[in-house]
Amino acid sequence: MELSKAIKTRRSVRKFSHKTPNWRDILEAIDAARFAPMAGGIYTLKFIVVSDRNSIQKLASAAQQPFVGQAQYVVVVCSKAMRAIDTYGEQAEDWVKQQAGAGIQNFLLKLTEKGLSTTWVGYFVEKIVKVILNIPEDVNVEAMFPIGYEIEKPKTKKAKINLDGILYFEKYDHKRKMKDKYIDV
Ligand SMILES: Cc1cc2nc3c(=O)[nH]c(=O)nc-3n(C[C@H](O)[C@H](O)[C@H](O)COP(=O)(O)O)c2cc1C
Numbered sequence: 001m002e003l004s005k006a007i008k009t010r011r012s013v014r015k016f017s018h019k020t021p022n023w024r025d026i027l028e029a030i031d032a033a034r035f036a037p038m039a040g041g042i043y044t045l046k047f048i049v050v051s052d053r054n055s056i057q058k059l060a061s062a063a064q065q066p067f068v069g070q071a072q073y074v075v076v077v078c079s080k081a082m083r084a085i086d087t088y089g090e091q092a093e094d095w096v097k098q099q100a101g102a103g104i105q106n107f108l109l110k111l112t113e114k115g116l117s118t119t120w121v122g123y124f125v126e127k128i129v130k131v132i133l134n135i136p137e138d139v140n141v142e143a144m145f146p147i148g149y150e151i152e153k154p155k156t157k158k159a160k161i162n163l164d165g166i167l168y169f170e171k172y173d174h175k176r177k178m179k180d181k182y183i184d185v
Helices: 001-008 025-034 055-064 066-070 081-090 093-115 127-134
Strands: 045-050 073-080 139-148
Touching: 001 093, 025 073, 025 093, 045 055, 045 093, 055 066, 055 073, 055 127, 055 139, 066 081, 066 127, 073 093, 081 139, 093 139, 127 139
Parallel strands: none
Antiparallel strands: 045 073, 073 139
């Protein structure tokens, strides 16, 4: 699959078919996250692949989002920030979050390429997730990703913000009138 197709077709899916995802595809998606940029090359991300039904049900409760419990695999993404913060100080706290997003986007695009679907679940009680998965105190839970195959493609496309809505030139809030569409969106 071409990169632009993966970027444009990725979308959040909250209903999965009964087909079991190939866990090797999930591992390949996690592997893609290794190639994301990390400040000073200090890799802060950890991925936990959860397939135990009981744990998945508990994760769904911790997120108060029942659809999480319908997935056969849930990947929980964590950040171990200590070494980055020891090296770069407080500012690295922001960088650790930013690079989590970079790694996660690689992971999401690779899942899309593999025909797998997920939703980025950022709302959950972190303390409870940590207890369920034995996650140490100094590690933060960034997000969880219930993974499966989409039951059916939506008939309508969800609208995305226009390029115009995010683009300034030279200074913040400086827009430029454009006669022609200069990029295919
Ligand atoms: C940081 C973050 C947290 C999110 N948390 C949740 C969540 O807890 N539950 C959920 O159903 N979707 C969650 N989403 C998914 C967004 O709602 C979704 O990405 C957005 O509606 C855009 O749709 P799309 O992913 O299909 O483009 C989250 C997305 C992000 C980036």
